[in-house]
Amino acid sequence: MGSADVILVINLFVAGLLAAAFMTIAIYDKSRVSARWLAFGYVLGMVYFALEFVIPAFDNARLPVVAAFAVFLGATIVFNGGLAHKYGVAPPWWPMLFFLAIASVAVYLVQELPRQSLTAMMAYQLPYAVMQFTALGIVWSSRQRRERLDTILMAVLTASALQFASKPFIAHGLGGRGADPQSYVQTSYALVSQSLGTVFGLALALLALAILVRDVLAEATSKSETDALSRLLNRGGFERHAEITLRDAARRGVPVALVIADLDHFKGINDNFGHACGDRVIETFAGFLREAAADHHVAGRIGGEEFAIILPGTNLAAARLFAEGARSAFAALPIDSLPAEHRCSASFGVAELGAGEGFSDLLRRADEALYQAKGGGRDCVRVSAGPAGRQASPVFNGRG
Template identity: 70%
Template sequence: MSGANFILAINLFVAGLLAAAFMTVAAYDTRRVAARWLALGYAVGMAYFVVEFSIPAFNYATPPVVVAFAVFLVATLIFNVGLANKYGITPPWRFMAAFLLVTSIIVYLVQDLPRHSFPRMMAYQFPYAAAQLIGLWIVWSSRQRREKLDIILMVVLAASALQFASKPLIAHALGGWGADPQAYLQTNYAMVSQSLGTVFAMALALLLLVILVRDVLAEATSKSETDTLSGLLNRGGFERHAETALRDGARQGLPVSLVIADLDHFKLVNDNFGHACGDRVIETFSGFLRDAAGQSHLAARLGGEEFAVMLPGTNLAAARLFAEGARSAFGALPIKGLPLSYRCTASFGVAELRSGETLSELMRRADEALYGAKKGGRDQVRVASGPIAIVGKPNGKPLGNGFNGRD
């Protein structure tokens, strides 16, 4: 067995292992459609290696050569479909189908050219390079946040495209790719070409496996940190992210403020209108906080009807304005399932991080300010250093038929 045959056999085995690895990811989480496409791509790659092995058995090698080319190109295009599913891009189905058809016809037509002619070799290798560039475009054009692994993936895709485009030059430097298709696997070029294919196939597959596992773990972490009803961070998730925000603020010398809110007389909503309406109040207030909070802010449901918003880069005065705006706007929102005249309200406590203060100490001061707002009549904002003028109580009376406040 020649060195190229040995590498080809290894490629067949590796493609099978990679297909099984992606299928394992897909089986673990059936929503990972990308993993199924990637598994299919490497399974089709196995078929290419089988066809490549069989070429020496044919007296007229043009049909199996074209089939081998088309099968491998199909494998790379399926790989791109997997990338598209992973990165939220609609696969360019029509373009890829037309690309496959046109390039396969061209490869068939160039079989009559001299075997070592540059156009013939480029006709065979350029479509593979283009397919890798399509994959690069898919990752680049994604609106998902790109992290280091995604950038490395783009670099490897670009390098893979370059190695395909440079293969005609490599073949020329190594003395060609055989006098005929049957002799291809006996050449030094075949061994180098198949080895390069192994390196890049492994690199791309391992990168994508790590990226998929990263996404699975990130989603699992997110679920463990997310409150089911509100869709906001739960207390545990909030505390973990808030600790990071406090460290970043201290390192950068930026202010950090905390707003704690509590729905007023929430028990009366449940008692008078039912727990389903109570859940809708929670959902409405949560959605309101989510929309009001900035991208760098942390909004959480701490438990029951108590919520928190961490405001990195925000001083006490700005945090107070945020709380006042939230209090006023939420008090004007109608809640589905409640009487049209009924309005829910919330009380807010605000505190700014002091030098050397811990998260628990900051939360305690904000909670004390919230207690002051509750004790002072609800539907108001107070800061840890003292009360803020009460706003939004026409005629000094609570809004909402006597039910707008929590005990």
């Protein structure tokens, strides 16, 4: 058994392990369609390596060579389908399958040419490069936010496509790919080609696996930090994201403000109209808060009827205007399940992060301002005078 044979056997088992890894994710999260496609892609990879290993046993290897080519190209197509599902892009199945058919016919026909013909070698390798560039296009065209792993994946896809495109020239430089398909595995080119395939195939698989695991963990974290009723961050999630936001704002040198809101007379709503109606009020206010918040804001439900929103890049005056706009708009908002003439209101406390303060200090001052708003007749906004200030300042009052 030559060195290339050993690599083929290793690749066969590695492809099996990767297929099992992706299938494990698919079983863990049945909604993750991309993991099923990626698992299938590596199953096809196993078939390809098995075909490459048995090709020397055929007297006429023309059809087995075409079959191996088609299976491996099919594996790259299925891999692309998995990426498309992962990145929310419509998989270009029909164009890719049509390309598979055309490329397979071309490989069958070019076997009439001399083995060392550059045309024949390019007909075999360039379709793989095209599929890798297609995968790159899928990731690039996604509207999902790209993180570091996604960028690395794009770089590896580019490098993989280029190594496929360069293989005909590598084969030429190493003395060719053998006198016939049966002798391919004994050539120096086979060793280099299979080694390159192992490196890039494993790199792509591990990156795809890491990205899927990252997404699974991110979703699990998001679920653990999300309040089921309001679909905002719960208190723990809000505090964690608030700390991150404050650190980022300090790094960028921008102000940060915190607005806390508490629904007025909420116990009376539960007592007079029932808890289901109270839940509806919470859902309505949470939805209103989500719509009012910008993408970079952090909103959460930090108590039964208490909400908070971190406003990075916002000073005290702007945060006060945000709170007053939210107060007046919510007070005019009809609530399902409540009588048409009944309107709900909320009280607001606002504070801006001061020099040397942490999140707990900011939260305490905003909470003190909210307490002043509740004590000042409700349906109003109060702002903290600052770290040195002892009283919250009245700003707007919906009761006039």
